[in-house]
Amino acid sequence: MAKNTASVLAFEKKMVPSDGYMYGTTWDDRDNQAPLKLKEKSVRGTISNRLKPTVQNDPVKLNKEVEKANLQTVDTCALEPEQDTLVLKFTLKFLGGIHRPSACNNADFRQSYSKAARTYVKERGFMELSRRYALNIANARFLWRNRIGAESIDVEVNALNKGAEQKWQFNAGDYTLRDMDFTNDKIDSLAERISQALASDDDFLLIDIVCYAKVGKAQEVYPSEELILDKGKGNKSKVLYAVNGIAAMHSQKIGNALRTIDTWYPEFNDSAQGIGPIAVEPYGAVTNLGKAYRTPKAKQDFYTFFDSWANGESLNQVHDEHYVMAVLVRGGVFGESDK
Numbered sequence: 486m487a488k489n490t491a492s493v494l495a496f497e498k499k500m501v502p503s504d505g506y507m508y509g510t511t512w513d514d515r516d517n518q519a520p521l522k523l524k525e526k527s528v529r530g531t532i533s534n535r536l537k538p539t540v541q542n543d544p545v546k547l548n549k550e551v552e553k554a555n556l557q558t559v560d561t562c563a564l565e566p567e568q569d570t571l572v573l574k575f576t577l578k579f580l581g582g583i584h585r586p587s588a589c590n591n592a593d594f595r596q597s598y599s600k601a602a603r604t605y606v607k608e609r610g611f612m613e614l615s616r617r618y619a620l621n622i623a624n625a626r627f628l629w630r631n632r633i634g635a636e637s638i639d640v641e642v643n644a645l646n647k648g649a650e651q652k653w654q655f656n657a658g659d660y661t662l663r664d665m666d667f668t669n670d671k672i673d674s675l676a677e678r679i680s681q682a683l684a685s686d687d688d689f690l691l692i693d694i695v696c697y698a699k700v701g702k703a704q705e706v707y708p709s710e711e712l713i714l715d716k717g718k719g720n721k722s723k724v725l726y727a728v729n730g731i732a733a734m735h736s737q738k739i740g741n742a743l744r745t746i747d748t749w750y751p752e753f754n755d756s757a758q759g760i761g762p763i764a765v766e767p768y769g770a771v772t773n774l775g776k777a778y779r780t781p782k783a784k785q786d787f788y789t790f791f792d793s794w795a796n797g798e799s800l801n802q803v804h805d806e807h808y809v810m811a812v813l814v815r816g817g818v819f820g821e822s823d824k
Contacts, residue, residue, distance in 0.1 A: 489796055491591035491820060498816030499583055499683060500618065500743060504726075505575040505627070505734035507708060509568035512637070512699045518572055521706065521732040523560045523725050530555035560725035562732045563705045571631055571706050573696045575739060576645075577622075581685030583813055588820075598795040602813075605806055606684045613807050614814065615679035617665050617746035619672045624660035625696050627742040629734075630707045632657075635698040643693045644678060651678065657696075663761040665748045683814065709735040744815055749804040750778040751785055765811040767819070787812045791819070 508518040532551050540546045564571065584602035589595040621627070625638045632638065638657035644650055653675050660667065668676075682690035700706065709726040726733050744765045748755070755761050763771050767787035769779030779785045790800055790809050800806055 489591070489594050489597060490792060491586075491589045491594045493588050493590040494586055494594075494820040495588040495818045496583075496813050496816045497580070497587045498740075499580045499814045500740065501578040501580065502627075502736045502739040502743065503576045504728055504736045505573045505739050506728065507562070507706060507732040507734070508572040508574070509564045510570045510572050510697070511568055512570045512697070515570070515572070515697060519565070519568075520730070521562055521564070521571075521708075522730060523562050523708070523727050523732055525558060525721070526561050527556070527558045530557055557722045559721060559723040561705060562708050562725060564700070564703055566703045569699055569702045569704075571635075571698045571700055573628060573631070573698070573734065575627075575694055575734075575736075577692050577694060577743070579679050579682040579690045579692075581682055581688045583683060583810070584686075594795065597797055601795050601797060602810075605810060609803070609806060609810075611680040611683040611810075612676055614746065614811055615676040615683060616668055616672060618679055618743055619675040620660060620665060620667065621743045621745060622675065622694060623655035623657065623672060624662055625655075625657035625698070626662055626745060627734075627739045628696065628698060629738065629742060631698055631700065635700050637697075637699045639697045641695045641697075642675060645691045645693055646689075663755040665746055665762055706732070708732040709738050744811065746811060747808060749802075749808050751783065752778055765808065765815050767812055767817070788819075 507521045509521050510516075510518040532553060532555055536547070536550060540550055583606070584599045586595060586598065589598075622642060623640060625632055625640050628635075628638070640655040640657055642653040642655070644652070651674075653671055655671065660672075678690055678692075682688055711724040711726055713720070713724055726735060741764050745762050747753075747763045747765050747769065748761075750763060750769050753759065753762075760771070760774070763769060763778060767779070768777040768781075769786070770777050779787070781789060787809065790805050791812075794800055794806065794809055800809075
C-alpha cells in the first residue's frame, strides 16, 4: 500500500544559531577583549599535488614542475602577540511547534504527522536529543579546528529568557566528543531547558554562549572559509569570513557541530578508528569523507523511517524515532515531487 505523503512539505529549523564572532584576550584577564581582524598575506608555496606519471618518472620534467612558484594571496587570522586566548561568542535559539510543518499540501498527511509528533513528545520527550545538544555545547565542538591543541577551554552559557535567566559553566576538557551517552547534573539542567522549549507549542529558549580557548600567544585561529564560486585570475585563493570587520564563523558551521549527535547509524564506531558521531542529515552525508552513512538501499535513511512513522506506524528502534525528530529539528524541505 502506498504511503500517504505530501508533495510540498517543509519544516522550519528549531535550533537556530547566530554567526560566531571572534575576539582575542588573555586567559587571566578576560575582560580585556579586542575583535580579531583578518589579514591578507602573499606567500610563495611549493607544488605538492600528485603529479602525472609521465612527470613523476622524468627527473627533468619533475624539476621544471617543482621549480614553478605557487604564488598565493590568502586571508589569515591570528591573536595579537600579547593575547593567548580566543573568544568565540554566539547566541542560540530553540523553538517549539515541531508538530506543525511550515508547508504541507496534504491535509490528511498533516493530521497524521501532527499526531505522530505529539505522541513522540508525550512518550519520548526531547531529553535524549536535548542532552546531546547540551553535550556539544559543553564540549565546545563548535570550535572545530580551533579546539585542537587548546590548552584549556571554558564555555559560559546564559539563558536570556526574561524571568527565567539561568547560567551554566563548563570545562570542555571534561566532555568527550565521542561519548553521546555521558551526562551529569549540569548537562541535565541545560538539557531540561532545551527540552522544554522543543516540546512546547510555541515557546522558545534563547541562550548566549561565550567560549574561551587558550591556544597560545600570537597563534593562528580559524574563522570560516568563504566558498568562492567564481575565482578570477589573480584573486585570493582563500577568503575568510568576517562580519563588520570582525572575524567570524558561519552559523551553518556552528549548527552542523551542534547537531553532530547521530550515533544511531549502522556503521557507528566510537573507537579511535571510527569517525564517531555524525551530523544529523537525511542520508547521513559526511561531505569531507565523501560518503553517505544512511542509504535508502539499507533502509536507514530519513525518508524510509519518516514515511512509516508519520503515517502512524511504529519503528523497530526507539533511536530511529530520535533520529527522525532530530532531522525535523534541523529543518528543511522534504516534499516529494509529482513529476
